[in-house]
Amino acid sequence: MKKFCLFLAAVMLVSLLAACGGTSAASSSEIAHVDGTLEELMEKVYEGIGEDEMPMVANTELTADNSVYYTGVESSEYKEGIASEAMISAVAHSVVLLRAEDEAAAETLKEEVKTNVDPRKWVCVEAEEVITDHIGDLVILIMSSKDLAPKLHENFLALAQ
Structure with missing residues:
Protein backbone atom coordinates (compact mmCIF):
# COMPACT_ATOMS: atom_id res chain seq x y z
CA MET A 1 0.00 0.00 0.00
CA LYS A 2 2.86 2.43 0.81
CA LYS A 3 4.43 1.74 -2.59
CA PHE A 4 1.12 2.40 -4.30
CA CYS A 5 0.67 5.70 -2.42
CA LEU A 6 4.22 6.77 -3.29
CA PHE A 7 3.64 5.83 -6.92
CA LEU A 8 0.35 7.75 -6.98
CA ALA A 9 2.00 10.80 -5.38
CA ALA A 10 4.81 10.68 -7.94
CA VAL A 11 2.32 10.48 -10.83
CA MET A 12 0.37 13.43 -9.41
CA LEU A 13 3.56 15.46 -9.01
CA VAL A 14 4.64 14.79 -12.59
CA SER A 15 1.14 15.69 -13.82
CA LEU A 16 1.18 18.92 -11.83
CA LEU A 17 4.60 19.90 -13.15
CA ALA A 18 3.53 19.19 -16.72
CA ALA A 19 0.35 21.22 -16.30
CA CYS A 20 2.17 24.17 -14.75
CA GLY A 21 4.68 24.19 -17.59
CA GLY A 22 1.97 25.29 -20.02
CA THR A 23 2.88 27.53 -22.88
CA SER A 24 4.98 30.57 -22.17
CA ALA A 25 4.97 33.88 -23.97
CA ALA A 26 5.95 33.67 -27.60
CA SER A 27 9.67 33.69 -28.12
CA SER A 28 11.22 36.16 -30.51
CA SER A 29 11.70 33.39 -33.06
CA GLU A 30 7.90 32.87 -33.18
CA ILE A 31 7.18 36.51 -34.01
CA ALA A 32 8.07 37.82 -37.43
CA HIS A 33 6.63 41.31 -37.03
CA VAL A 34 5.59 43.37 -34.00
CA ASP A 35 2.44 45.29 -34.95
CA GLY A 36 2.13 49.01 -34.38
CA THR A 37 3.89 52.19 -35.37
CA LEU A 38 7.25 52.89 -33.80
CA GLU A 39 5.65 55.76 -31.86
CA GLU A 40 2.99 53.41 -30.43
CA LEU A 41 5.60 50.79 -29.56
CA MET A 42 7.79 53.42 -27.89
CA GLU A 43 4.84 54.39 -25.69
CA LYS A 44 4.49 50.75 -24.66
CA VAL A 45 8.20 50.54 -23.81
CA TYR A 46 7.74 53.48 -21.41
CA GLU A 47 4.41 52.20 -20.06
CA GLY A 48 4.19 52.03 -16.28
CA ILE A 49 7.45 53.91 -15.69
CA GLY A 50 6.89 56.70 -13.19
CA GLU A 51 7.73 60.29 -14.04
CA ASP A 52 10.12 60.36 -11.09
CA GLU A 53 12.03 57.38 -12.52
CA MET A 54 12.96 58.83 -15.90
CA PRO A 55 13.99 62.11 -17.48
CA MET A 56 11.77 64.17 -19.74
CA VAL A 57 12.13 62.68 -23.20
CA ALA A 58 11.37 63.61 -26.79
CA ASN A 59 11.09 61.38 -29.85
CA THR A 60 13.18 61.97 -32.96
CA GLU A 61 12.71 60.22 -36.29
CA LEU A 62 15.96 58.67 -37.49
CA THR A 63 17.34 59.88 -40.81
CA ALA A 64 20.48 59.45 -42.86
CA ASP A 65 21.87 62.56 -41.13
CA ASN A 66 21.37 61.47 -37.49
CA SER A 67 21.34 57.67 -37.58
CA VAL A 68 24.98 57.08 -36.69
CA TYR A 69 24.75 59.43 -33.70
CA TYR A 70 21.76 57.58 -32.23
CA THR A 71 22.57 53.99 -33.28
CA GLY A 72 26.15 53.65 -34.46
CA VAL A 73 24.92 52.37 -37.85
CA GLU A 74 23.83 53.93 -41.15
CA SER A 75 20.11 54.36 -41.86
CA SER A 76 20.47 52.06 -44.86
CA GLU A 77 20.78 49.16 -42.38
CA TYR A 78 17.08 49.32 -41.41
CA LYS A 79 13.64 50.30 -42.78
CA GLU A 80 12.67 52.89 -40.17
CA GLY A 81 13.77 54.12 -36.77
CA ILE A 82 12.87 56.37 -33.87
CA ALA A 83 14.93 57.58 -30.92
CA SER A 84 13.64 58.76 -27.55
CA GLU A 85 16.22 60.80 -25.68
CA ALA A 86 16.46 62.91 -22.58
CA MET A 87 15.70 66.53 -23.33
CA ILE A 88 18.62 67.57 -21.10
CA SER A 89 21.90 66.44 -22.61
CA ALA A 90 23.56 66.03 -19.20
CA VAL A 91 21.37 62.94 -18.65
CA ALA A 92 22.54 59.74 -20.32
CA VAL A 125 28.07 61.55 -19.09
CA GLU A 126 27.97 57.87 -19.95
CA ALA A 127 25.09 55.40 -19.91
CA GLU A 128 25.40 53.03 -16.96
CA GLU A 129 23.80 50.20 -18.91
CA VAL A 130 23.52 49.37 -22.61
CA ILE A 131 21.01 46.76 -23.78
CA THR A 132 20.34 45.64 -27.35
CA ASP A 133 17.70 43.06 -28.20
CA HIS A 134 15.15 42.18 -30.83
CA ILE A 135 11.72 40.63 -31.22
CA GLY A 136 11.02 39.52 -34.75
CA ASP A 137 11.93 42.45 -37.02
CA LEU A 138 12.01 45.01 -34.18
CA VAL A 139 15.34 45.99 -32.59
CA ILE A 140 15.74 48.01 -29.39
CA LEU A 141 18.74 49.87 -28.06
CA ILE A 142 18.53 51.06 -24.47
CA MET A 143 21.23 53.27 -22.96
CA SER A 144 20.24 54.50 -19.54
CA SER A 145 20.71 54.10 -15.80
CA LYS A 146 21.20 50.66 -14.26
CA ASP A 147 17.80 51.05 -12.53
CA LEU A 148 15.74 52.18 -15.53
CA ALA A 149 17.27 50.13 -18.37
CA PRO A 150 16.04 46.70 -17.12
CA LYS A 151 12.48 48.03 -16.66
CA LEU A 152 12.44 49.36 -20.21
CA HIS A 153 13.82 46.08 -21.50
CA GLU A 154 11.13 44.13 -19.63
CA ASN A 155 8.44 46.31 -21.24
CA PHE A 156 10.01 45.69 -24.64
CA LEU A 157 9.97 41.92 -24.10
CA ALA A 158 6.28 42.18 -23.16
CA LEU A 159 5.58 43.31 -26.74
CA ALA A 160 6.03 39.65 -27.76
CA GLN A 161 2.97 38.59 -25.79
Whole structure:
Protein backbone atom coordinates (compact mmCIF):
# COMPACT_ATOMS: atom_id res chain seq x y z
CA MET A 1 0.00 0.00 0.00
CA LYS A 2 2.86 2.43 0.81
CA LYS A 3 4.43 1.74 -2.59
CA PHE A 4 1.12 2.40 -4.30
CA CYS A 5 0.67 5.70 -2.42
CA LEU A 6 4.22 6.77 -3.29
CA PHE A 7 3.64 5.83 -6.92
CA LEU A 8 0.35 7.75 -6.98
CA ALA A 9 2.00 10.80 -5.38
CA ALA A 10 4.81 10.68 -7.94
CA VAL A 11 2.32 10.48 -10.83
CA MET A 12 0.37 13.43 -9.41
CA LEU A 13 3.56 15.46 -9.01
CA VAL A 14 4.64 14.79 -12.59
CA SER A 15 1.14 15.69 -13.82
CA LEU A 16 1.18 18.92 -11.83
CA LEU A 17 4.60 19.90 -13.15
CA ALA A 18 3.53 19.19 -16.72
CA ALA A 19 0.35 21.22 -16.30
CA CYS A 20 2.17 24.17 -14.75
CA GLY A 21 4.68 24.19 -17.59
CA GLY A 22 1.97 25.29 -20.02
CA THR A 23 2.88 27.53 -22.88
CA SER A 24 4.98 30.57 -22.17
CA ALA A 25 4.97 33.88 -23.97
CA ALA A 26 5.95 33.67 -27.60
CA SER A 27 9.67 33.69 -28.12
CA SER A 28 11.22 36.16 -30.51
CA SER A 29 11.70 33.39 -33.06
CA GLU A 30 7.90 32.87 -33.18
CA ILE A 31 7.18 36.51 -34.01
CA ALA A 32 8.07 37.82 -37.43
CA HIS A 33 6.63 41.31 -37.03
CA VAL A 34 5.59 43.37 -34.00
CA ASP A 35 2.44 45.29 -34.95
CA GLY A 36 2.13 49.01 -34.38
CA THR A 37 3.89 52.19 -35.37
CA LEU A 38 7.25 52.89 -33.80
CA GLU A 39 5.65 55.76 -31.86
CA GLU A 40 2.99 53.41 -30.43
CA LEU A 41 5.60 50.79 -29.56
CA MET A 42 7.79 53.42 -27.89
CA GLU A 43 4.84 54.39 -25.69
CA LYS A 44 4.49 50.75 -24.66
CA VAL A 45 8.20 50.54 -23.81
CA TYR A 46 7.74 53.48 -21.41
CA GLU A 47 4.41 52.20 -20.06
CA GLY A 48 4.19 52.03 -16.28
CA ILE A 49 7.45 53.91 -15.69
CA GLY A 50 6.89 56.70 -13.19
CA GLU A 51 7.73 60.29 -14.04
CA ASP A 52 10.12 60.36 -11.09
CA GLU A 53 12.03 57.38 -12.52
CA MET A 54 12.96 58.83 -15.90
CA PRO A 55 13.99 62.11 -17.48
CA MET A 56 11.77 64.17 -19.74
CA VAL A 57 12.13 62.68 -23.20
CA ALA A 58 11.37 63.61 -26.79
CA ASN A 59 11.09 61.38 -29.85
CA THR A 60 13.18 61.97 -32.96
CA GLU A 61 12.71 60.22 -36.29
CA LEU A 62 15.96 58.67 -37.49
CA THR A 63 17.34 59.88 -40.81
CA ALA A 64 20.48 59.45 -42.86
CA ASP A 65 21.87 62.56 -41.13
CA ASN A 66 21.37 61.47 -37.49
CA SER A 67 21.34 57.67 -37.58
CA VAL A 68 24.98 57.08 -36.69
CA TYR A 69 24.75 59.43 -33.70
CA TYR A 70 21.76 57.58 -32.23
CA THR A 71 22.57 53.99 -33.28
CA GLY A 72 26.15 53.65 -34.46
CA VAL A 73 24.92 52.37 -37.85
CA GLU A 74 23.83 53.93 -41.15
CA SER A 75 20.11 54.36 -41.86
CA SER A 76 20.47 52.06 -44.86
CA GLU A 77 20.78 49.16 -42.38
CA TYR A 78 17.08 49.32 -41.41
CA LYS A 79 13.64 50.30 -42.78
CA GLU A 80 12.67 52.89 -40.17
CA GLY A 81 13.77 54.12 -36.77
CA ILE A 82 12.87 56.37 -33.87
CA ALA A 83 14.93 57.58 -30.92
CA SER A 84 13.64 58.76 -27.55
CA GLU A 85 16.22 60.80 -25.68
CA ALA A 86 16.46 62.91 -22.58
CA MET A 87 15.70 66.53 -23.33
CA ILE A 88 18.62 67.57 -21.10
CA SER A 89 21.90 66.44 -22.61
CA ALA A 90 23.56 66.03 -19.20
CA VAL A 91 21.37 62.94 -18.65
CA ALA A 92 22.54 59.74 -20.32
CA HIS A 93 19.26 58.27 -21.56
CA SER A 94 18.35 56.96 -25.00
CA VAL A 95 15.87 54.37 -26.26
CA VAL A 96 15.94 53.53 -29.97
CA LEU A 97 13.54 51.32 -31.93
CA LEU A 98 14.56 50.10 -35.38
CA ARG A 99 12.46 48.13 -37.86
CA ALA A 100 14.59 45.70 -39.89
CA GLU A 101 13.63 43.98 -43.13
CA ASP A 102 12.98 40.68 -41.33
CA GLU A 103 13.99 38.70 -38.25
CA ALA A 104 17.35 37.57 -39.66
CA ALA A 105 18.23 41.16 -40.55
CA ALA A 106 17.13 42.22 -37.04
CA GLU A 107 19.57 39.81 -35.41
CA THR A 108 22.42 41.17 -37.55
CA LEU A 109 21.33 44.76 -36.93
CA LYS A 110 21.18 44.18 -33.17
CA GLU A 111 24.78 42.97 -33.18
CA GLU A 112 25.98 45.87 -35.37
CA VAL A 113 24.32 48.43 -33.08
CA LYS A 114 25.76 46.71 -30.01
CA THR A 115 29.25 46.85 -31.52
CA ASN A 116 29.12 50.40 -32.90
CA VAL A 117 26.99 52.52 -30.57
CA ASP A 118 28.76 55.03 -28.32
CA PRO A 119 27.45 55.02 -24.71
CA ARG A 120 29.52 58.22 -24.12
CA LYS A 121 28.00 60.19 -26.99
CA TRP A 122 26.83 62.84 -24.51
CA VAL A 123 30.49 63.73 -23.80
CA CYS A 124 29.99 64.67 -20.13
CA VAL A 125 28.07 61.55 -19.09
CA GLU A 126 27.97 57.87 -19.95
CA ALA A 127 25.09 55.40 -19.91
CA GLU A 128 25.40 53.03 -16.96
CA GLU A 129 23.80 50.20 -18.91
CA VAL A 130 23.52 49.37 -22.61
CA ILE A 131 21.01 46.76 -23.78
CA THR A 132 20.34 45.64 -27.35
CA ASP A 133 17.70 43.06 -28.20
CA HIS A 134 15.15 42.18 -30.83
CA ILE A 135 11.72 40.63 -31.22
CA GLY A 136 11.02 39.52 -34.75
CA ASP A 137 11.93 42.45 -37.02
CA LEU A 138 12.01 45.01 -34.18
CA VAL A 139 15.34 45.99 -32.59
CA ILE A 140 15.74 48.01 -29.39
CA LEU A 141 18.74 49.87 -28.06
CA ILE A 142 18.53 51.06 -24.47
CA MET A 143 21.23 53.27 -22.96
CA SER A 144 20.24 54.50 -19.54
CA SER A 145 20.71 54.10 -15.80
CA LYS A 146 21.20 50.66 -14.26
CA ASP A 147 17.80 51.05 -12.53
CA LEU A 148 15.74 52.18 -15.53
CA ALA A 149 17.27 50.13 -18.37
CA PRO A 150 16.04 46.70 -17.12
CA LYS A 151 12.48 48.03 -16.66
CA LEU A 152 12.44 49.36 -20.21
CA HIS A 153 13.82 46.08 -21.50
CA GLU A 154 11.13 44.13 -19.63
CA ASN A 155 8.44 46.31 -21.24
CA PHE A 156 10.01 45.69 -24.64
CA LEU A 157 9.97 41.92 -24.10
CA ALA A 158 6.28 42.18 -23.16
CA LEU A 159 5.58 43.31 -26.74
CA ALA A 160 6.03 39.65 -27.76
CA GLN A 161 2.97 38.59 -25.79
